[in-house]
Amino acid sequence: MEVSFSKEVQLLRLGRGDTFHGEGILAITKALLQSGVSYVGGYQGAPVSHLLDVMVQAEPYMRELGVHVQACANEASAAAMLGASIHYPIRGAVTWKSIVGTNVAADALSNLASPGVTGGVLIVVGEDYGEGASVIQERTHAYALKSSMLMLDPRPELANMVRMVEAGFALSEASNMPALMELRIRACHVRGSFECADNIAPQVSTLHPLTEPAAFDYAKLAHPPVTFAQEKRKIAERIPAAQRYIAAHGLNEIFEGRGAANHEVGLIVQGGLHNVLVRSLQQLGLADAFGAAELPVLALNVTFPLVPEQLAAFCAGKRAVFVIEEGQPDYIERDILATLHRQVDRQVDRQVDRQEMQTRIHGKDLMPATGEVTVEGLTAGLVGFVERHLPQHAVQGARDWLAANAQRRVAVATQLSRQLGTALPARPPTFCVGCPERPVFAALKLAQQNVGPVHVAADIGCHAFATFEPFSSGHSILGYGMSLASSAGVSPLMQRRVLSVMGDGGFWHNGLLTGVQSALFNGDDSVLLIMKNGYTSATGTQDIISTPDDEIKAREPDKQQSLVDRNTTIESTLKGLGIQWMRTVHTYHVSEMRKTLEEAFTTPFKGLKVIIAEGECQLERQRRIKPWLAALLKSGKRVARVKYGVDEDVCNGDHACIRLSGCPTLTLKDNPDPLKLDPVATVIDGCVGCGLCGENAHAAALCPSFYRGEVVTNPTVGERFVEALRAPVRRWLHLV
Ligand code: SF4
Numbered sequence: 001m002e003v004s005f006s007k008e009v010q011l012l013r014l015g016r017g018d019t020f021h022g023e024g025i026l027a028i029t030k031a032l033l034q035s036g037v038s039y040v041g042g043y044q045g046a047p048v049s050h051l052l053d054v055m056v057q058a059e060p061y062m063r064e065l066g067v068h069v070q071a072c073a074n075e076a077s078a079a080a081m082l083g084a085s086i087h088y089p090i091r092g093a094v095t096w097k098s099i100v101g102t103n104v105a106a107d108a109l110s111n112l113a114s115p116g117v118t119g120g121v122l123i124v125v126g127e128d129y130g131e132g133a134s135v136i137q138e139r140t141h142a143y144a145l146k147s148s149m150l151m152l153d154p155r156p157e158l159a160n161m162v163r164m165v166e167a168g169f170a171l172s173e174a175s176n177m178p179a180l181m182e183l184r185i186r187a188c189h190v191r192g193s194f195e196c197a198d199n200i201a202p203q204v205s206t207l208h209p210l211t212e213p214a215a216f217d218y219a220k221l222a223h224p225p226v227t228f229a230q231e232k233r234k235i236a237e238r239i240p241a242a243q244r245y246i247a248a249h250g251l252n253e254i255f256e257g258r259g260a261a262n263h264e265v266g267l268i269v270q271g272g273l274h275n276v277l278v279r280s281l282q283q284l285g286l287a288d289a290f291g292a293a294e295l296p297v298l299a300l301n302v303t304f305p306l307v308p309e310q311l312a313a314f315c316a317g318k319r320a321v322f323v324i325e326e327g328q329p330d331y332i333e334r335d336i337l338a339t340l341h342r343q344v345d346r347q348v349d350r351q352v353d354r355q356e357m358q359t360r361i362h363g364k365d366l367m368p369a370t371g372e373v374t375v376e377g378l379t380a381g382l383v384g385f386v387e388r389h390l391p392q393h394a395v396q397g398a399r400d401w402l403a404a405n406a407q408r409r410v411a412v413a414t415q416l417s418r419q420l421g422t423a424l425p426a427r428p429p430t431f432c433v434g435c436p437e438r439p440v441f442a443a444l445k446l447a448q449q450n451v452g453p454v455h456v457a458a459d460i461g462c463h464a465f466a467t468f469e470p471f472s473s474g475h476s477i478l479g480y481g482m483s484l485a486s487s488a489g490v491s492p493l494m495q496r497r498v499l500s501v502m503g504d505g506g507f508w509h510n511g512l513l514t515g516v517q518s519a520l521f522n523g524d525d526s527v528l529l530i531m532k533n534g535y536t537s538a539t540g541t542q543d544i545i546s547t548p549d550d551e552i553k554a555r556e557p558d559k560q561q562s563l564v565d566r567n568t569t570i571e572s573t574l575k576g577l578g579i580q581w582m583r584t585v586h587t588y589h590v591s592e593m594r595k596t597l598e599e600a601f602t603t604p605f606k607g608l609k610v611i612i613a614e615g616e617c618q619l620e621r622q623r624r625i626k627p628w629l630a631a632l633l634k635s636g637k638r639v640a641r642v643k644y645g646v647d648e649d650v651c652n653g654d655h656a657c658i659r660l661s662g663c664p665t666l667t668l669k670d671n672p673d674p675l676k677l678d679p680v681a682t683v684i685d686g687c688v689g690c691g692l693c694g695e696n697a698h699a700a701a702l703c704p705s706f707y708r709g710e711v712v713t714n715p716t717v718g719e720r721f722v723e724a725l726r727a728p729v730r731r732w733l734h735l736v
């Protein structure tokens with residue numbers, strides 16, 4: 001991984017008396033060290049990759065503290081790592097992207113939560129939910145409920161987030177429950193400051209290891225018959241212990257609200273949504289510019305378990321309470337409704353005035369049932385709530401604001417479609433400029449022209465961009481590294497061979513075992529295409545076991561080339577497993593890739609055929625060579641940059657090249673010929689000269705309008721001399 005986090009690593013060293021300024025996710029990372037964590041692990045994924053990335057790069061400092069950092073193979077291995085805290089009083093933290101990562105980790109989490117933990121356990125999950133999410137719309141909350149794990153959802157303010165990390169470990173130890181902490185993308189990137197404490201070197205650490213293993217204790221195993229007793233303990237002991245701790249230590253926050261007249265109503269909000277709530281209240285004139293609200297607010301920094309007495313006390317005497325909860329199902333709202341109902345019954349038993357508990361609960365009846373809680377969506381819900389229960393408060397300003405937003409969107413869309421002469425086209429995400437995976441899908445398009453359309457089992461990773469235009473490739477995505485496994489049902493039932501596409505990240509995460517091993521065992525006759533770009537690029541280009549060594553990357557002559565061929569761990573692993581048909585093709589060689597795909601689809605060889613598509617992630621390659629090129633330029637040395645272009649006089653305007661490439665720098669411009677109507681193709685400045693344009697033109701026999709040029713900085717004496725001869729000829733020919 002070429003991204004440097006050296007500044008962030010320095011922030012981890014801050015201590016008592018220092019003020020931390022920065023992003024939420026880094027504050028969480030620092031808080032782990034302030035909590036005396038002994039081990040940290042995880043699997044990368046937005047929006048929490050930063051936690052592990054920084055920890056990995058802070059390895060020398062971690063060694064000083066004695067903290068073990070593990071870049072895990074997947075989320076299941078990260079969750080299993082937490083087994084260290086079952087017997088031993090040591091704190092551990094892991095991180096991954098949810099919901100997908102939690103799904104992968106689910107088995108280990110069940111087996112962790114059943115015996116429970118002795119040392120505090122914190123699982124920091126990136127809750128990638130709602131607008132802009134890249135995963136299935138499901139909630140991690142479900143796992144907390146089903147496995148009886150704590151669910152923390154801290155209000156996104158740095159001091160509070162840090163407090164909740166430290167409290168999360170203590171709560172986990174007090175209740176023996178593992179703690180999940182969900183962080184939405186905005187919480188990870190919220191900026192702020194907090195007063196630091198010193199980092200705590202853990203008592204059990206790599207510097208001070210345990211001298212003896214724990215004594216055998218069957219009760220610590222997730223295995224019948226003790227699992228029956230463990231289930232009872234979850235309900236009878238652990239959850240009540242957690243509730244006592246939450247109440248005693250004020251983990252949830254109550255903001256009293258400034259308007260005395262408004263105390264007849266209240267708001268209960270997931271902590272992570274507090275900032276959205278404040279912004280919405282401002283639209284209604286119910287909060288000031290500093291976030292102080294007029295209405296009482298209960299911010300749930302812990303959303304499971306809820307504390308019945310706290311809920312009852314908050315709702316007592318209120319006509320109505322609005323529960324603000326993201327997504328579906330509405331677990332918290334239902335929990336509150338059930339809790340209050342039971343609370344009423346208990347109070348009636350003790351002859352407390354039943355009327356106190358007749359609070360009307362609103363939530364999803366006033367809010368969209370699905371999707372992210374946005375300021376606009378919540379404001380609309382609050383307008384409905386205030387109109388019903390605070391009729392004296394004017395809501396017209398908020399209504400006008402919502403209407404103006406809607407009108408502005410329509411006006412912008414209308415204006416743009418008027419200019420374009422058509423409805424605004426969708427702008428799906430796509431591969432980076434020069435991505436090595438784009439040419440493979442161009443080759444696949446061409447191969448299918450010859451062999452016919454094939455069923456494509458797609459996967460998670462950058463190659464999933466090929467599901468968008470112009471490739472529209474892929475019939476299903478069943479999970480990270482699951483493409484080959486997902487083809488097992490369809491492959492034997494399909495006349496033409498099925499193609500499974502997988503990245504090297506997915507291959508190591510899951511694909512090797514669930515896909516390759518099973519395909520070999522069952523004698524599947526299908527094709528597996530592995531994108532070997534050298535990194536888990538889609539999650540931030542983290543290193544994997546098949547990443548080229550740093551020492552190779554540092555070697556001068558190789559710096560401009562793709563280096564992924566220097567690590568053949570994937571190939572040797574596949575050979576070791578018994579793969580007999582395997583081809584390695586450079587991704588930018590479109591003709592060769594096309595032929596190899598055609599061969600794989602038609603060869604008489606029965607069995608799994610593997611194509612390794614080699615080409616270093618362009619993003620990572622550019623990061624790697626940029627400083628090197630800058631140093632060359634600074635020292636006055638020759639640097640040549642390849643650029644492709646389209647000769648506008650030759651371009652016939654059919655845009656076949658664009659349909660085959662999808663590179664954002666290969667686009668359109670007005671035809672300079674007044675007699676031709678169709679716009680011509682053009683290559684704009686962002687071209688990194690990957691060569692795909694030339695390869696596509698050759699492989700698909702496109703019109704000969706593409707040319708390759710070199711932009712040379714600090715040319716040699718010979719080049720200057722040749723240029724001095726060429727320039728006048730070009731001017732004479734009116735070429736420039
Ligand atoms: S990050 Fe790398 S692999 Fe992913 S789209 Fe960009 S260049 Fe391609």
Ligand code: SF4
Nearest residue numbers: 663687688690691693
């Ligand atoms: S050569 Fe073509 S495909 Fe490659 S970066 Fe340039 S315009 Fe894009």
